[in-house]
Amino acid sequence: MTDTARAVSRAATPGAADRARSPRRGRLSATQWTGLGFIAPLVAFLAIFLMVPIGRGIVLSTQEWTIRSFVTGEAPFVGLRNYADVLTNPVFPQIAWQTFLFVTVSLVFQYVLGLTLAVFFARRFPLSTTLRSLILLPWLLPLVVSATTWRWMFNQDFGIINSLLGGADIGWLTDTSVSLWAVIIANIWLGIPFNMVLLYGGIQGISEGLYEAASLDGAGPWRKFFSITLPLLRPVSAVTLLLGLVYTIKVFDVIWVMTRGGPVNSSHILSTWAYQISFEADRDLGTGSAVAQLLVVVCLVFGFLYIRAQRKEAQS
């Protein structure tokens, strides 16, 4: 698992080696033509199912979309009006703030808990490998399945969570002041395995000798953690947090299954809000796409920071 994750993250960066190897001649050699033949289906697929939708999304955000448009697929051009509608919508600041809370709180807890587990499992003890792979299970389950389970656990009257809190009467999914925290808790739980896997891989890469030398110098476990593990883990931490951020801002299933962004928008983040505007309520795909474009900008900005961090890690 760890090896794949690392291989994948390494391989994902277009390396200098690839460029150096490819011939720089003007005309394509026979091998180059063969290569193009093999890669053509992928290029066609990416063009039709990635580039065209991205372009279409931008176009959509400038169109006035109505029920009729759902049948014909056509809608009149309205310029930047959808964007103006979104930015002046009184709910927008609230949902932007909720998105910020959802992402930062999720990331902080996922990272801290993931790191704690990674350090703990790096100690190697009987059953450690088995237990470590068991923790990956929540990561592989369909999100709808996990979210459904959390929804029942958070049930106000019959849920185990209120019961474990000594018969508390908290309306986790029905009270506007706590619904966001309910989805954040579920999302933290879902993200722990991912953080643990990447950070555990990073810890494995730290030389054993450093710890032995530190022990000889009389360093205790805390000292070793703060002076060796944490600083040397910085590149991996950067990659983990940035990738985690891109993944967290994309979250949809968990919130939709647990609360649908409700009650009264209290657990919406930008992605669920964009979806609701497009496919529920008014079925206003134009305005929904305008929200979606804001989301794309955020994802791409942090995505490029991620690529930079990853290159640094690969070089170190």
Next chain:
Amino acid sequence: MRSGTRTWVDTTIGIAVCAVLLFPLYWMVNVSLTRPQDLLRPRPHLFPTDPTFDGYTAALSTQLPSLVTSMIIGVSTVALTLAISLPAAYAMSKLKTRATGPVLFLLLIAQMIPGVVLVMALFALYAQVGLINTYPGLVLANATASVPLAVIILRAFMLQIPDELIDAARIDGASSWRAFRSVVVPLSRNAVVTASLFSFLFAWADFLNARSLTQGNSIVPFTLALFRFIGAETTNWNAVMATAVIASVPAVVLLVVAQRYVAAGVTTGAVKD
């Protein structure tokens, strides 16, 4: 002796941590075995004291078609993903195509674009070409998530295959296609299995595409069925959780299998020098 005790303390802590983290999964199983009348009480039992399999009977009698639908979509997505990714990964590792850099960049973008954004545009496009409510439409939409990962896994693996093996085949008169089919693909078996497993899991778990690109009851994968199930007023939660447990089985099975394959390592013993 002291360190021996300490490792067992570690194991105990490890088991306790695991128990806490996996509690929701235990709870899913527990609820699936609980009688409906016992579920509607303020203090739920921590263990299924009076286990019942009614939930499973109900789940299988009503949800079986949706599980089959998900299976069809999952297997088709794997087939499409491999058909696109295998040749591309070969070109991007062994044929040193100049398109490699730009394509890798596009794949990264594909992994970053939120699914919600893609599905809105796909909906508009599908409405125009009549792909709403079709299996190909869903499978193609699911492949937008699985193809980038599959190409990256397969390429990383193929880069490790020694060039000499392919050169040897070429000297024997094999075409690029022949070398691909008879040398590269068989050697990449472990990576193919890994890529297939992840593609299957993506498609199996898909909720967003199914919810947005289908209407009515013509195509209902289990994720959508489960979602409708919990939305209904008089929901029988032990049947819901039984469905959830059944839907988790592929993930559990595939995790066990995938771990073995991932660990199997890279072209061990293919070249002896």
